[in-house]
Amino acid sequence: MAFIQPSLSLQTAICAGLESEQGVPVHPTLVADTINLHTEENPVQLDARRITVQNITGSFTKSKDVIGRKLNPISFQHYLSSLADGSGAEPRWIRLMRACGHSCSSGGSAGSSSWVLDPISANIPSLTFLEYTAKTRKRVVGTIGSTVHDFPAGDPPNMTYSFLGEFQTPVSEANFPTTITRQTHACKLVENLNLVLGTYTPIAPNIRVDFARSTNERPDVNSPEGIYGLYIGDANPIVTIMLEAPEDEPAMNVEGSSSLYEMLEDGVTTDISWTHGSVAESFTTNYAFADMQLVNFQYRSENKRRMLETTWKAQNDTANAEYRIIHKEKKT
Secondary structure, eight states, X not given: OOOOOOOOTTOEEEEEEEOSSTTSOOOOOTTTOEEOOSSOSOOBOOEEEEEOOOOOOSSSOOOOOEEEEEEEEEEEEEEOOBOOSSBOOOOTHHHHHHTTTXXXXXXXXXXXXXXXXXXXXXXXXXXEEEEEETTEEEEEEEEEEEEEEEEETTSOOXXXXXXXXXXXXXXXXXXXXXXXXXXXXXXXXXXXXXXXXXXXXXXXXXEEEEOOEEEEEEEOXXXXXXXXXXXXXXXXXXXXXXXXXXXXXXXXXXXXXXXXXXXXXXXXXXEEEEEEEETTTTEEEEEEEEEEEEEEEEEEEXXXXXXXXXXXXXXXXXXXXXXXXXXXXXXX
């Protein structure tokens, strides 16, 4: 009997391309569109709706279930980073952010390229994903989702993506691809962010941004498996900042003369911003949130330090103006 080789989970590669029409597949390649994976060796999973059909038979014996609509959840982590090649080309995580409910405008100068990401509420682009594992290729279309960005002090910032797309039957491949062009990313430690809460500069070990897009199904009697596709129906971005509690908390003026207590009680809002990296070295990414509302804070203890876990809601009187992300790449 011939020895059967195991399917190694390390043999995993995914690529993603923006669709011009949701659900109509494009053809990303492992040369131009590979997405670097950092922790997840099995990013594409199966979500099959199981419908129990049980007749009353007078026994515990079960009838066969019906399998309904099939979707593919896709989850992975990807570092916030630059290309580090001096080309000024667009990092591939930009397209991921677009499918998480953002518009993107590009620009630049002789020394740098830039991309501006703003939240949008309609016409959200979708992605086609291809996943290669050993001798299998999976294709997922009409993919949209959400993302969480973590900035832990002293580590590279991490982006966790959670997508949902339409299932297509996997196909066989002769062999795992050997021509895979992964972007050479430059990661930088979270340091010197110049994090400012209004006018207050905290000592903060971590920032987390949950963009909190709500992905929903579109049931339709005229579509295969009774589903027309997917859509993002809402967003509730939250910024959570862990910071050291000052000894004199009432004197901790964040916005004007308002302390955290006063901001919570009176609904006083403030701007929050930080910048990761340096264009002079290779890249910079600026996060700027306007009129953030403090909605909660909790006391924590970390290595005997009293901490404040503060929760801020992104809100604005102007549509799609809650925040802006600007990424710049150095060109040489």
